[in-house]
Amino acid sequence: MISILIVGNGNVATHLHKAFLKADNVVVNKISSRNLVEIPKADITIIAVSDDAIAEVSSKIKNSFVVHTSGSFALTDLKNTNNKGVFYMLQTFSKDKKVNFSQIPFCLEAENKNDYKLLETVAKSIGKKIYNINSNQRKALHVAAVFVNNFTNHLYTIGNDICEENKVPFEILQPLIEETALKIKKLSPEKAQTGPAIRNDEQTIEKHLLLLNKTQQEIYKILTKSIQNGN
Template identity: 80%
Template sequence: MISVVIVGNGNVATHLVNAFSKVDAIKATQINSRDLSNIPKADLTIIAVSDDAIAEVSSKIENSFVVHTSGSFSIENLKNTSNKGVFYMLQTFSKDKKVNFAEIPFCLETENGSDYKLLETVAKSIGKKIYNVNSEQRKALHVAAVFVNNFTNQMYKIGNDICDEHKVPFEILQPLIQETALKIETLSPKKAQTGPAIRNDKKTIKNHLELLHKEQQKIYKLITKSIQNGN
């Protein structure tokens, strides 16, 4: 049985504890990052805290193999003196929203082969999509994820605001949102692009801008220019 300590009580830590609790081969223990005075020994210690707290928390852990779950931080941000690694799950986590770990990419990094085998075994106990990704690659993935997740969600928010202002149900847009996401499973995002910007439909663009508020106009113009420039 592999012993795992999970440090933290946020969204990622909560989902990991729940997932490992269903695996007979893993014995997982969760501790709060505010109480590091008595960390139990374990084969693997997973630090699932905010990025800014990784260095301080890891410096207080003496277990043999310590990993963090950050997408944007390097393996070098771990300040423990033992073996280091990264156990990054590329997904958005909310405490009250169930996730299917079988569909989540696990991006792993270690300093040596034996640690990687252990980390891979732990990842495979709850997931299926395992990738060997170094710190520079993971940083790029994290930036890309911000665009396709956080920025896209902000576009949903703006679309919802426009609908609310004009008393139109936002749910009317949901089939379009779903089809847009499904389309890029078979087409590249560039080939999947449609709309007035790619067609250079100046009259429609002008009409849209007249409907929008100042901040919305800035975003609309910036994205339109990016589409037209092929950026």
């Protein structure tokens, strides 16, 4: 059995703990990052805390192999004295929303082959999509994820605000949102692009701008220009 210690109480730590409890070949323990007086020994210690706390928390852990779950921090940002690695899952996590780990990409990194194989075994105990990704590649993935997830969700918020202001149910847009996400499984995002910007439909664009507040207009103009310029 592979022993795992999870440090943290946030969304990632909570979901990982629940998933590992159901795995056959691992035994898992979880502690708070605020309770580092007596740290249990483990084959892998997974630090699932906020990015700003990674250095401080890792510096207090003497276990043989310590990894973090951050997309934007490098392997070298860990400050433990023993072996280091990264166990990054490219997904959005909320405590009250179940996740299917079999569909989540695991982006792994380690300092040596044996540690990487250990990470791979642990990842396969709860997931299926395993990728060997270095720190620079992971940073790029994290930025890309911000665009396709965080920024996109903010655009949903703007869309919802516009609907509420005009007394239109936001749910009318949900089939469109789902179809857009499904479409890019078969087409590249560039080929899937539709709308007034890609058609250079200036009259429609001007009509849209009249409906928006100043901040919304700025976002609309930036995105329209980016679509029309092909970047």
